[in-house]
Amino acid sequence: MTAPPKPTPGAPTLLQSAMRVFDLSLGQMLWSRRSLFLGVLLGGPVLLAIALRVVAALYESEFKINGAQMSGSAVFGLMIWLLYIRFIVPVLGVFYGTSLIADEVDDKTITYLFTRPIPRSAVLLGKYFAYVVCTTLLVLPSVMLVFFLVVPTGGGRIAEAFPALVADLGMLIVGLTAYGAVFALVGTWLKRPLIAGLVFTFGWEPAVMLFPGYLKRLTVAYYLQGLVTHEMPQDSAVSLLMQVFREVPSIATSLLSLAVIVVLTLWLSGRAVEHREYVLEQ
């Protein structure tokens, strides 16, 4: 591939170019085959919530985990932690983040974007914004439905749980932003980014989180769990497991660290895209 053309005077700025790419990419992302996978992924918790609601309505019983009673709010907290934070958000980050540039390379369409009179990093930035908006608009309504289905069961209260919901929505946006940025970097650096992403998400992160020491600071999950507000049920295996995770940074540290991760990884991704020579396989 040839070197990127120099932006001509009067050409759109980085942000304007990024917004143009965002506009094009959002539709592509939403109506791609990947969205089917996303729909299944996000439909799961909603179906589970419906099932819990039906069971609670039919049997009028509270939820129990290892004998510990759980209100609807606690079940919702557990679903947010185990399904969304520990699974859906990283998976979305991996699948969408790694594909931002890699897909264009695989489809051999990267040339069309890189030959436009815009900075190359604007392509990555625009696609990243599209990823954040696309996943946010899908994940947040799913969480909202789960909240209204699960929280009123087993004695939970909408009014009491509402502040936690707002915090959860904010945390999910931060999580999607951070994981997306990290995997965007992986996508621009590595040839097989998906495998590396999955290894990082389901190998590295869960493993180092269980060990004491500083290694866990090299994960996104460590800072993300600092933003989790939910209390876990007492006297259960889950609570025991949560006690292991309880070594968490403060909210300010978490937010600052995640902001640094996002800015740094996006900057490195931008630099990689600007300077890397993409070879299109014939």
Place this chain on the structure above:
Amino acid sequence: MTTKTRYFVIVSLLVLAVGLGTGLVAYYVGFPASAFANRGGPDELRLIPRDATVIAFANVREVMASELRQKIHRALPGQENGQRELQEQTGINLETDVDRVVACLHPERDGVGMPAGGMVLARGRFDETKIEALMREHGAQVEAYKGKRLIADNSIDLQTGKASLALAFVEPGLVALGSTTLIRSAIDLHQGGENPQTDLQSVTGNDELISLVRSLDRTGNAWAVGRFDALASQARLPQNVASQLPAITWFSVGAHVNGGIRGVIRAETRDNEAAGNLRDVVRGFMALAKLQASSKPELQTMMQSLELGGAGKTVALSFAVPAEVFDVIGAIANKAMKPLGH
């Protein structure tokens, strides 16, 4: 952006806006008492303020129709006077009008000047006009409170010298009778629902109490749960008596009334040691009672049904009182009443 994408963004934002709006309204204003799911226990619990120390429930319809009730009715026909008196004073026929009742006791609220009070929520079929007229005849006055007619009896003076007994029809088929402050709270909860911002919360938010209610609900047609320590502290017992009381925090009684009565009395103590001590005391009493009953065959079945159980901080005593015991009680009562008749 294509039209399809634009529609998707709008729908997604709409779901978020509706959800956040609803949550915000719930947070600041609260939801009506009937909104969303049931926490367990009768619906009337949503009208009882959070700081209740005792809650009791009775399925009046089932109890009235039970074989035991019929037996008592036949054995002691004179006992219907109280029922007749209630009907004359309030127009409420306990036998036909009331389906179920939920009652509560509340502690003295220090610093607020509110005395300890109680409230009974009865669900059934009531002639509102007749009841109001009868209460007015007895000196009650009607005032409007949040769109409900609050019939307060000013002639009743309970410690404070203020009008403290009131009656209100909270909704069709549901009458609340009790201290005026509690009736007002019940109306507040019914109209506005829970509102953490104004500290207006129902007993359904009291997790300890409600989990006990849930364990008893649907196991029988009458039950009561409460805080034993709060009751004991309000009873103003002499120091030497209070110090002898077992360290019980919560108690619950659940019973099923039909041919006889079978049920369970549960007590939750402060710690395992207190539970062990309480078990020893109950075991002693049981041995004594069995000894006493050995000469009375009609009581032996009941004594044999006593079973002490529970684990950890919980002490449970299950019992079954057969109908024959009530025959004996009826015979004794009739024998005692005959000389009075002469």
